[in-house]
Amino acid sequence: MVRTLTLALVAGIAFASPAAAQRVTVSSGVDYSTGTYGTDTETSVLVVPFGVRASEGRWSFGASVPYIMIDGSNSVVGGAGGPIVGEDDMTTSRRSGLGDLSLRASYDLLDINGVELSLGGRVKLPTGDAEQNLSTGKTDFSFGGEVAYTVGNVTPFVEFGHRWLGDPDDRELENGYYGTIGATVMLPADLIGIVSYDYSQASVNTIEDSHTLFGGLVARVHPRLSMTGYGTVGLSEGAPDYGVGLLLSLRAKN
Numbered sequence: 001m002v003r004t005l006t007l008a009l010v011a012g013i014a015f016a017s018p019a020a021a022q023r024v025t026v027s028s029g030v031d032y033s034t035g036t037y038g039t040d041t042e043t044s045v046l047v048v049p050f051g052v053r054a055s056e057g058r059w060s061f062g063a064s065v066p067y068i069m070i071d072g073s074n075s076v077v078g079g080a081g082g083p084i085v086g087e088d089d090m091t092t093s094r095r096s097g098l099g100d101l102s103l104r105a106s107y108d109l110l111d112i113n114g115v116e117l118s119l120g121g122r123v124k125l126p127t128g129d130a131e132q133n134l135s136t137g138k139t140d141f142s143f144g145g146e147v148a149y150t151v152g153n154v155t156p157f158v159e160f161g162h163r164w165l166g167d168p169d170d171r172e173l174e175n176g177y178y179g180t181i182g183a184t185v186m187l188p189a190d191l192i193g194i195v196s197y198d199y200s201q202a203s204v205n206t207i208e209d210s211h212t213l214f215g216g217l218v219a220r221v222h223p224r225l226s227m228t229g230y231g232t233v234g235l236s237e238g239a240p241d242y243g244v245g246l247l248l249s250l251r252a253k254n
Contacts, residue, residue: 023053023054023055023056023251023252024052024054024251024252025053025249025251025252026051026052026053026249026250026252027049027050027051027052027053027247027248027249027250028048028049028050028051028247028248029048029049029228029246029247029248030046030047030048030245030246031045031046031047031048031243031244031245031247032044032046032243032245033045033232033240033242033243034240034241034242034243035234035239035240035242036073036237036241037073037075037076037083037085037207037238037240038085038202038206038207038208038237038238039073039075039076039085040073040090041072041073041075041090042072043070043072043076044070044071044072045068045069045070045076045240046070047066047067047069047099048067048068049064049065049066050064050065050066050067051064051065052064058107058109059106059108060104060105060106060107060108060120061103061104061105062102062103062104062105063101063102063103064101064102064104065098065099065101065102065127066078066098066099066100067096067097067098067099068096068097068099068128068134069094069095069096070083070093070094070095070096070134071094072092073091073092074091074092074133076133077133077134077136078099078100078133078134078135084136084165084173084203085202085203085204085207085238093132093133095129095132095133095134096132096134097128097129097132097134098127098128098129098134099127099128099134099135100124100125100126100127100128100135101124101125101127102122102123102124103122103123103125104120104121104122105120105122106118106119106121107120114149114150114151115147115148115149116146116147116148116150117145117146117147118145118146118147119144119145120143120144120145120146121141121142121143121144122141122142122143123139123140123141124139124141124142125139126138126139126166130168136165136166136168136173137166137169138165138166138167138168139166140163140164140165140166141163142161142162142163142164142178143161143162144159144160144161144162145159145160145161146159146160153185153186153187154183154184154185154186155183155184155185156181156182157180157181157182157183157184158179158180158181159178159179159180159181160177160178160179160180161177161178161179162175162176162177162178163176163177163178171204172204173204174201174202174204174205176200176202176203176209178198178199178200178201179198179199180196181196181197182194182195182197182214183195183196190219190220191217191218191219192217192218193215193216193217193218194214194215194217194218194230195213195214195215196213196214196215197211197212197213198210198211198212198213198214199211202238207237207238208236208238209236209238210234210236210238210239211234211235211239212232212233212234212235213232213233213235214231214232215230215231215232216228216229216230216231217229217230224250224252224253225248225249225250225251226248226249227246227247227248227249228246228247228248228249229244229246230244230245230246230247231244231245232244
């Protein structure tokens with residue numbers, strides 16, 4: 001699924017301007033991934049995210065809700081930042097509908113000589129249908145930080161955090177860590193390249209942690225509109241085999 005913090009960072013670079021201290025950006029797109037996700041069943045997940053992000057000064061706030069289609073193992077459920085995999089369930093189904101509402105907030109602690117440091121948290125509210133396995137039916141929390149350092153046209157970044165998962169009535173989930181290390185590169189013709197390695201600790205101890213490679217390209221097709229195409233490759237049994245996606249971000253007029 002879409003690495004929201006990474007893409008938000010890149011959208012901020014794409015829209016950066018001296019007058020952009022206050023911004024509102026809306027985004028949507030499509031994200032498709034397929035694999036076993038650590039289960040014994042091939043499962044495909046299609047996500048159409050709808051999001052809004054507002055920033056003023058050092059603060060940024062965001063809200064998003066996805067439309068989700070899952071075809072495969074009932075162990076794979078919708079979750080903020082990507083599917084959550086519970087205890088192995090041999091049953092399968094095809095289900096679709098709105099997923100959980102995610103609310104985010106972050107604060108830029110430092111922005112000096114190309115070094116940026118921010119801290120942020122997210123709460124996932126169980127607005128999706130738990131009976132259809134589009135949601136765990138519980139509230140989740142996450143908190144983490146990101147540091148980036150711009151050197152010329154290259155911006156390496158590192159993100160690290162922890163998430164706390166609410167336990168559904170029929171299964172017990174493990175809290176865990178997540179992290180990303182990567183870089184963005186300013187390219188000719190208003191293009192931005194992104195590469196990263198992403199890690200997410202498994203939500204149950206019967207499957208492997210998720211390790212993936214991410215690559216994307218951002219094009220600013222209008223002063224207020226950017227388009228991001230990306231792909232992912234799984235490096236472990238706990239990750240999808242591959243994923244592809246497209247994200248459109250539109251900044252409102254100041």
